[in-house]
Amino acid sequence: MVNYPNGKPSKSLDLVTNTINNSKIEYGKRGMKFEDEIDNSNRYYLQNDLAIIHKKPTPIQIVKVDYPKRSKAVIKEAYFRRASTTDYNGIYNGKYIDFEAKVTQNKTSFPLINIHQHQVSHMHQVYRHGGIVFILICFSSLEEVYLLPFENFYHYWQRYKDDEKKSIQLKEIKKDGILIPYTYRPRIDYLKAIQSLYSI
Amino acid sequence: MVNYPNGKPSKSLDLVTNTINNSKIEYGKRGMKFEDEIDNSNRYYLQNDLAIIHKKPTPIQIVKVDYPKRSKAVIKEAYFRRASTTDYNGIYNGKYIDFEAKVTQNKTSFPLINIHQHQVSHMHQVYRHGGIVFILICFSSLEEVYLLPFENFYHYWQRYKDDEKKSIQLKEIKKDGILIPYTYRPRIDYLKAIQSLYSI
Numbered sequence: 001m002v003n004y005p006n007g008k009p010s011k012s013l014d015l016v017t018n019t020i021n022n023s024k025i026e027y028g029k030r031g032m033k034f035e036d037e038i039d040n041s042n043r044y045y046l047q048n049d050l051a052i053i054h055k056k057p058t059p060i061q062i063v064k065v066d067y068p069k070r071s072k073a074v075i076k077e078a079y080f081r082r083a084s085t086t087d088y089n090g091i092y093n094g095k096y097i098d099f100e101a102k103v104t105q106n107k108t109s110f111p112l113i114n115i116h117q118h119q120v121s122h123m124h125q126v127y128r129h130g131g132i133v134f135i136l137i138c139f140s141s142l143e144e145v146y147l148l149p150f151e152n153f154y155h156y157w158q159r160y161k162d163d164e165k166k167s168i169q170l171k172e173i174k175k176d177g178i179l180i181p182y183t184y185r186p187r188i189d190y191l192k193a194i195q196s197l198y199s200i
Numbered sequence: 201m202v203n204y205p206n207g208k209p210s211k212s213l214d215l216v217t218n219t220i221n222n223s224k225i226e227y228g229k230r231g232m233k234f235e236d237e238i239d240n241s242n243r244y245y246l247q248n249d250l251a252i253i254h255k256k257p258t259p260i261q262i263v264k265v266d267y268p269k270r271s272k273a274v275i276k277e278a279y280f281r282r283a284s285t286t287d288y289n290g291i292y293n294g295k296y297i298d299f300e301a302k303v304t305q306n307k308t309s310f311p312l313i314n315i316h317q318h319q320v321s322h323m324h325q326v327y328r329h330g331g332i333v334f335i336l337i338c339f340s341s342l343e344e345v346y347l348l349p350f351e352n353f354y355h356y357w358q359r360y361k362d363d364e365k366k367s368i369q370l371k372e373i374k375k376d377g378i379l380i381p382y383t384y385r386p387r388i389d390y391l392k393a394i395q396s397l398y399s400i
Binding site for chain 2: 046049051052054056057058059060062072073074075076077078079080083084085089090091092093094095096098122125126128129130131
């Protein structure tokens with residue numbers, strides 16, 4: 001199991017993909033992790049020529065690389081860097097798509113400590129430039145995924161920064177966002193939610 | 201000096217950023233490398249709220265991470281993975297922007313061996329979905345940078361795949377692309393070229 005870069009075991013979104021001999025980590029009883037489900041949706045959209053959306057690789061600072069003879073290069077020392085953007089972006093129907101994906105085990109609210117100012121600044125700037133920007137929030141205990149448009153998210157963020165409420169209530173997300181029901185293929189059809197929300 | 205992952209010293213675009221104690225590699229007499237110049241343009245566009253365009257981090261496959269006490273996590277073993285997309289994307293004026301940047305020391309042609317099928321497939325798909333897609337080509341010996349729109353690039357690619365010509369002639373690039381003159385800030389104002397080419 002690979003720990004989150006702050007040294008604590010990862011319970012939420014893991015920035016690191018750990019694959020040894022191409023076998024993935026077992027995720028236990030909870031099933032596929034949220035990011036895998038989104039990757040699964042993105043692959044589906046790509047293969048069916050519906051949208052081209054990718055997760056950005058984790059940025060790292062490489063310090064040392066070895067070049068063994070007759071073998072591929074090995075990075076021997078590198079450090080995680082903080083991304084200056086959100087994790088996902090791409091194109092759908094001529095529009096620039098940009099989003100973050102977050103998970104919480106809470107049942108009645110989404111803690112805003114999960115979001116970082118630089119992510120909000122990026123989303124805000126992209127939104128002002130005409131992008132379709134949103135957050136996908138997975139309530140893992142409830143097995144519910146919501147799409148919350150950035151323009152609706154932002155006022156809760158400002159409320160948080162004004163030191164008022166540290167979370168967005170589930171009922172507020174239901175009001176200002178859209179539930180994405182689990183479907184067969186893909187499991188999380190967030191593109192369908194975009195189509196209905198933005199009429200595109 | 202960090203070598204290109206195939207073991208050879210890098211003369212063209214280096215995927216790896218090697219920074220030790222935050223000091224960059226010296227590039228010798230040729231001045232800032234092409235990617236740095238593009239990063240410089242992207243930073244300028246960001247700071248002046250003109251466009252939000254970023255280089256995608258190099259994708260890597262992480263195998264081993266150490267967590268020293270009271271110190272940040274260190275990646276001890278990782279491998280370079282091939283990117284499935286182009287290196288740069290973002291948004292400008294509501295449009296999805298996507299491009300590759302290539303350098304050649306040649307003086308009269310651009311060798312197509314520098315471009316890979318998966319990059320072309322990605323660009324083609326993005327283009328069909330309404331994105332603004334192009335290649336920035338730097339003729340380093342001539343100190344000239346051209347923007348070649350994907351729709352024009354593509355027929356040269358098909359010519360190459362039909363086993364005909366292995367390069368695009370400089371005169372063909374001048375005809376089907378646009379020269380980006382070096383300016384003071386930013387040095388390579390490719391956004392200006394986009395504005396004139398696409399009337400946006």
